[in-house]
Amino acid sequence: MTPRTLLPDLQAYADVKAHAASLKQASLERLFEEDNSRAERFTAEAAGLHFDYSKHLLTKHALASLLKLASQAGMPESIGDLFSGKSVNNTEDRPALHTLLRASSNEEHAEKFKHVIATRDRMQIIAQKLNRGEHTGYSGAVITDVVNIGIGGSDLGPRLVTSALKPFQGEVRCHYVANADPADLQNTLLHLNPASTLFIICSKSFRTEETLANSLEARAWMLTAGAKTEELEKHFLAITTNLQAAEDFGIPSGHCLPLWDWVGGRYSVWSAIGLSCAIALGWERFAELLAGAESMDQHFKTSAPSANMPLLMSLLELWYCNFLGAKNHVVLPYDHSLERLPNFLQQLTMESNGKRVSADGQPLDYTTGPVLWGSTGTLGQHSFHQLLHQGQLLCPVDFVLPLTTYTGMAQQHLNLVANCLAQSRTLMVGRSLQAAKDTLVQRGLDNKKAEELAPHLVMPGNRPSSVITMKSLNPTTLGALLALYEHRTFCSAQLWQINPFDQWGVELGKEISVGIAQKLQDADVTNTMDGATERLIQRWKNAQT
Numbered sequence: 001m002t003p004r005t006l007l008p009d010l011q012a013y014a015d016v017k018a019h020a021a022s023l024k025q026a027s028l029e030r031l032f033e034e035d036n037s038r039a040e041r042f043t044a045e046a047a048g049l050h051f052d053y054s055k056h057l058l059t060k061h062a063l064a065s066l067l068k069l070a071s072q073a074g075m076p077e078s079i080g081d082l083f084s085g086k087s088v089n090n091t092e093d094r095p096a097l098h099t100l101l102r103a104s105s106n107e108e109h110a111e112k113f114k115h116v117i118a119t120r121d122r123m124q125i126i127a128q129k130l131n132r133g134e135h136t137g138y139s140g141a142v143i144t145d146v147v148n149i150g151i152g153g154s155d156l157g158p159r160l161v162t163s164a165l166k167p168f169q170g171e172v173r174c175h176y177v178a179n180a181d182p183a184d185l186q187n188t189l190l191h192l193n194p195a196s197t198l199f200i201i202c203s204k205s206f207r208t209e210e211t212l213a214n215s216l217e218a219r220a221w222m223l224t225a226g227a228k229t230e231e232l233e234k235h236f237l238a239i240t241t242n243l244q245a246a247e248d249f250g251i252p253s254g255h256c257l258p259l260w261d262w263v264g265g266r267y268s269v270w271s272a273i274g275l276s277c278a279i280a281l282g283w284e285r286f287a288e289l290l291a292g293a294e295s296m297d298q299h300f301k302t303s304a305p306s307a308n309m310p311l312l313m314s315l316l317e318l319w320y321c322n323f324l325g326a327k328n329h330v331v332l333p334y335d336h337s338l339e340r341l342p343n344f345l346q347q348l349t350m351e352s353n354g355k356r357v358s359a360d361g362q363p364l365d366y367t368t369g370p371v372l373w374g375s376t377g378t379l380g381q382h383s384f385h386q387l388l389h390q391g392q393l394l395c396p397v398d399f400v401l402p403l404t405t406y407t408g409m410a411q412q413h414l415n416l417v418a419n420c421l422a423q424s425r426t427l428m429v430g431r432s433l434q435a436a437k438d439t440l441v442q443r444g445l446d447n448k449k450a451e452e453l454a455p456h457l458v459m460p461g462n463r464p465s466s467v468i469t470m471k472s473l474n475p476t477t478l479g480a481l482l483a484l485y486e487h488r489t490f491c492s493a494q495l496w497q498i499n500p501f502d503q504w505g506v507e508l509g510k511e512i513s514v515g516i517a518q519k520l521q522d523a524d525v526t527n528t529m530d531g532a533t534e535r536l537i538q539r540w541k542n543a544q545t
């Protein structure tokens, strides 16, 4: 099959390509000099977030051609299809209606919305009961700790929200166990008391190996501690689309909250999968999280393309990934509470858009889903920022910066802000050879030594970054931020003509691991594998004796 090329038939494609060719060599600083409205022009505002994308290799004409490309690629229709419940997940023949989960009202999908509201009500009751100290366990002790057992989308979103909103944390503590490695569960349970612990098993499919294994161990831990089988229900809740499997596991339907196949795992924190967040933060805060996301949904659905924040971010992604050669994207939150944001975004963007065929099954000859990586500032500054400033890779950066702090330590926060703004500016301005030489001479080096060393201090600059700011990080702005990246991911998928809502690529490894587990137990000696795998299996066996 001939590989598909990127939107070449669209008239705007040639314009975008031409702009990219001329801007590749452009100087960001010169672009600022040439247009004094630039800092203002290249910004967007939505749902409490401010997006500054002025430090990008972009002109108003280049942006106009990108917007035209999006329009010719059918972006307005695609956005309409997402909200109207069309089968945008075409390979699984389903809509992707995560926006419904945070809607405050909806008539278009009345039947589905009825179930959303009923589930939300149940979540509220459960969260409030726990927060009032009215949920007791097998011994009559009040539940003080909740352990969320889940992985991927059934873990990353709730884990991020709970840790990002620590200043809003209530009485009940929430913990997260995800890994197949038993050490994860063991380390978590070490400091918990079974009598006052509640497990929430989150699994859309209720078939995920890691989650089921950890849940079985959790049940054994409870039984060992003295809970009777008939008392276990006081300590287990399940969130799943597969209510039957949860019941078979021993969780009665009254202790199960539903999820629906029209919610992708990585888009599910807004559903009952987010129950642990609602418990940790309290119901009001969780409702604010939903409201923040809903307000971003409204912006995405209704604002003009030129002001549409998720669309603009996606066009930048396309611009760098497919026209300027960047194969990665860096997210640097300058807020310690957001340390889990890069992990969350990795699943969101790479599981969604790491695809090699178009939505209709044609192989693609262009890059999709750039590698997303990053960590909190200022930690990254003492680690990988060297590469950002002087490495050979083009790494477009998103800085995420709340402008105020809950810590009360204003001066220290001011320094954090200064570091963030300095990093964004440094990426742009760099340091010339002459400036490097001057710096070295000022430091006391003679001219000859300064000449020798100067190339090592040169920073080419001209490296692009966006800065996303918000007055403070709170449930509302966090909700908006996560919804922003969700919609950016969707827009990019439309431009790349791929389906962002399936993840067939994760299956084969799981299947092969079943075969290997059998071989490790000598249960299937007929299943011969490649020489390297066979040797590693043998090494494992040798290590057991």
Ligand code: F6P
Binding pocket: 150, 151, 152, 153, 154, 202, 203, 204, 205, 206, 207, 208, 211, 265, 266, 351, 503, 506
């Ligand atoms: O293996 C990938 C995946 O299917 C993710 O898409 C999903 O978020 C995760 O596993 C967990 O799946 P489940 O919620 O069904 O346990």
